[in-house]
Amino acid sequence: MATYKAKVAIVFLALLSATFLLDFLIFEKLLLNFPNEMEWDTSHWYNFAYARKQIKAPLEGKKVIIAGSSVALYSVLPEELFKESDKKIISKFYSHVALAPTDLYYYKEDIADSRPDLVVYMLNFADLQWEYLTIEDGTYKFKEKLWLDEYSDRYPARTYYPVEFLRDYFQVLNKKQILRLASKSLLYVNRYRHFAFDPLETWLDNHLRSGRSFQKYNGSIPREGIWSKGWTQKTSTLVCTFGREKEDSIFLLKNHTEIKVTIFSNDKNEENVVSQTILNFDKSGWNSFPWEQIQNHKGISSALIGLEVLDGMGTAKEANLFHYGKDYPVGIRLSHYFCKDPDFRNKSYVRDSYLDEKRFSLMSESEYDEDYFLRILDHAEERFELGRLNTLRMRKKEIKNFTFKPWFEYEQLLRVSDFYKARGIPFVVIMSPENPLESKEYVNGTWYSGFIEHFKFSLGQNNQSLYDHTKSLIRKQFFFDPHHLTYDGAKYFNSTMEEIILKELQGHKQ
Numbered sequence: 001m002a003t004y005k006a007k008v009a010i011v012f013l014a015l016l017s018a019t020f021l022l023d024f025l026i027f028e029k030l031l032l033n034f035p036n037e038m039e040w041d042t043s044h045w046y047n048f049a050y051a052r053k054q055i056k057a058p059l060e061g062k063k064v065i066i067a068g069s070s071v072a073l074y075s076v077l078p079e080e081l082f083k084e085s086d087k088k089i090i091s092k093f094y095s096h097v098a099l100a101p102t103d104l105y106y107y108k109e110d111i112a113d114s115r116p117d118l119v120v121y122m123l124n125f126a127d128l129q130w131e132y133l134t135i136e137d138g139t140y141k142f143k144e145k146l147w148l149d150e151y152s153d154r155y156p157a158r159t160y161y162p163v164e165f166l167r168d169y170f171q172v173l174n175k176k177q178i179l180r181l182a183s184k185s186l187l188y189v190n191r192y193r194h195f196a197f198d199p200l201e202t203w204l205d206n207h208l209r210s211g212r213s214f215q216k217y218n219g220s221i222p223r224e225g226i227w228s229k230g231w232t233q234k235t236s237t238l239v240c241t242f243g244r245e246k247e248d249s250i251f252l253l254k255n256h257t258e259i260k261v262t263i264f265s266n267d268k269n270e271e272n273v274v275s276q277t278i279l280n281f282d283k284s285g286w287n288s289f290p291w292e293q294i295q296n297h298k299g300i301s302s303a304l305i306g307l308e309v310l311d312g313m314g315t316a317k318e319a320n321l322f323h324y325g326k327d328y329p330v331g332i333r334l335s336h337y338f339c340k341d342p343d344f345r346n347k348s349y350v351r352d353s354y355l356d357e358k359r360f361s362l363m364s365e366s367e368y369d370e371d372y373f374l375r376i377l378d379h380a381e382e383r384f385e386l387g388r389l390n391t392l393r394m395r396k397k398e399i400k401n402f403t404f405k406p407w408f409e410y411e412q413l414l415r416v417s418d419f420y421k422a423r424g425i426p427f428v429v430i431m432s433p434e435n436p437l438e439s440k441e442y443v444n445g446t447w448y449s450g451f452i453e454h455f456k457f458s459l460g461q462n463n464q465s466l467y468d469h470t471k472s473l474i475r476k477q478f479f480f481d482p483h484h485l486t487y488d489g490a491k492y493f494n495s496t497m498e499e500i501i502l503k504e505l506q507g508h509k510q
Helices: 002-033 044-054 101-113 144-151 155-159 162-169 175-186 188-192 198-208 355-361 365-377 384-399 408-423 446-461 487-505
Strands: 062-068 089-095 118-123 133-136 139-142 235-241 249-252 257-264 273-281 285-288 302-311 427-431 465-468
Touching: 002 044, 002 188, 044 089, 044 155, 044 198, 062 101, 062 487, 089 487, 101 118, 101 155, 101 408, 118 408, 118 487, 133 384, 155 162, 155 175, 155 188, 162 175, 175 188, 355 487, 408 427, 408 446, 427 446, 427 487, 446 465
Parallel strands: 062 089, 062 118, 118 427, 427 465
Antiparallel strands: 133 139, 235 302, 249 285, 257 273, 257 302
């Protein structure tokens, strides 16, 4: 009997060990080493898990880690930093949507393990988790129970630091929360299953499918610009490479769409026309682009071409690009790599410029104000997607003239500061720019001045700096919402980022 029990125990332990080993190999090793062909703003949680692995690799030059929420992602273009400089300074994002101070607290050791020369934390009013503060008796109070219940079930805690969160809050978590975090702690499949198929799905789309299903357009960029989903304006002028394996397709909003295709003799200008062809499409939806009908394109490797929609124009709202704000005419939708050889490199943290944001830079102040009202403010209380922005706007007004006092999320940042001080890793906090239409609600009040003063003093005690750029960008067209910069805005702010990074790396302080 004892021998039988021993055999059962051995078999059980062997199966358990095999389960843990397979789980580790498949979900921690294979999944996070699978070719990542993701694009900007796709599969946030997989891309962050992948980036955490890759960021450990040594670099030739100074390594700068830029941490923060989506506000950080939209405030700076790391791949453009020091691009025109001879300095070997390489910046990498350590960022995901809704990255809160508590998340940074749990990531601090992982960031330190990447051996950075500088850690930059981009912070915004929105990152301070105002949902967990209640206004009572002329001040604000931290709702610890609500915070604990929701944080224990957030993606970051369940995916990236379940063991640490369970360790720190085991005594106050309920049984359901403990079991959920314990299951995430034991098996990677429980952590990663919600995004496990994302990289494979993208790979299949890129290599085995038609290019009609995609997140961001990555084909040849028209001189007139293009929407991120591949929608053109009425006229598009772009360089086209011929003889590619991938078939080109276009999506039409209207039946009986008519398009004029022009081929120019020089891919630099539009002076000499080689041929013009009128194409007629009976049906809307996806259509293969009939290059065989285009005159005089055979035998040449590339050319400048013009696409003009003569009949069948639609609008951005018809194309479901957005639902609120000023509408725009759109022409046709181009397939993923239209007129261009595919580029399957990892672009998950590389941002490109599209008309989705470029349109704001082209607006006058009055046009922007009108559009902003329609997109962000009109019937805001009735629109679910604006719920958090409404909460933040309300909090800004409520706390404007309060006396600043520290609370839990803010104190987490001070703990991070102490950690990097102890490790000897340079650490700096940058308050990211905020839309002047929104920042005016609180930046001239008592709370804001008290917050900045207290934060600067606290960081200064660790010989660290706070750079406050909340009010530094007065051009509101650089923002597409209260806290996120457009591509043009981020490109403009990059020069400020370069100055700060260089100053910190050289050891100068404010």
